[in-house]
Amino acid sequence: MPTPAIRPLPSHQSVTLRAWLVVLCGALCALLASPTIAQAEENIVRLPLADGFDYPVGPPDAKGYRKARGFWPNGHLGDDWNGVGGGNTDLGDPVYSIGVGYVVLSGDMRKGWGNTVIIRHAYQDPPSGRIKVVDSFYTHLDKIMVKKGQHVERGQKIGTIGTNRGMYLAHLHFEVRKNIYVGMHRTKYKRDFSIYWDPTDFIKKHRSLPKRFNKKVKVKINTFQPYK
Numbered sequence: 001m002p003t004p005a006i007r008p009l010p011s012h013q014s015v016t017l018r019a020w021l022v023v024l025c026g027a028l029c030a031l032l033a034s035p036t037i038a039q040a041e042e043n044i045v046r047l048p049l050a051d052g053f054d055y056p057v058g059p060p061d062a063k064g065y066r067k068a069r070g071f072w073p074n075g076h077l078g079d080d081w082n083g084v085g086g087g088n089t090d091l092g093d094p095v096y097s098i099g100v101g102y103v104v105l106s107g108d109m110r111k112g113w114g115n116t117v118i119i120r121h122a123y124q125d126p127p128s129g130r131i132k133v134v135d136s137f138y139t140h141l142d143k144i145m146v147k148k149g150q151h152v153e154r155g156q157k158i159g160t161i162g163t164n165r166g167m168y169l170a171h172l173h174f175e176v177r178k179n180i181y182v183g184m185h186r187t188k189y190k191r192d193f194s195i196y197w198d199p200t201d202f203i204k205k206h207r208s209l210p211k212r213f214n215k216k217v218k219v220k221i222n223t224f225q226p227y228k
Ligand SMILES: [Zn+2]
Pocket: 069, 076, 078, 079, 080, 172, 173, 174
């Protein structure tokens, strides 16, 4: 049996129907999409690209400090910075953000960590031209001077060197992560270069970065699992 031809509706009916469809679709779309969009926007921040990175102590070149321990995979996942005076001579010395960024974690994480700050940075990778994101991690701080959700500048003071309540001689433990999901859950991730940069290597390779455009880039936030 041939399919019956669809007769066009009289024009006034057609307009009414179309109008209703538009209203219905609009309402449905709004209903379905709005919470998702709102949620997605909550998890995004617009960051300026870093123009380069400096050492977190004695910036830009760590003058007055020495690296007591460096990075090695499956061992020490960051750098330990001490004042050249040794002992607790560096207690209370300022710690600086290595680059422009956004504070994604700030607070007392207790245990072996104590006061901790994590800053998210976006930069243009020189060889590929691609936008990359890293987290810089600063811990055992005596004082914290930034809050979660705060934008920070390159070289901005974010806290001071501490001992984590006397657990250690004063020093800064500092990491750079390629993976922005680690947060305080290091044990759930590989302990190698797939997740971490050697922090000194990262800084040396990214001292000065191209800023070919001034527009901000969208970066994910709220990527960490809660930590108790
Ligand atoms: Zn350390």
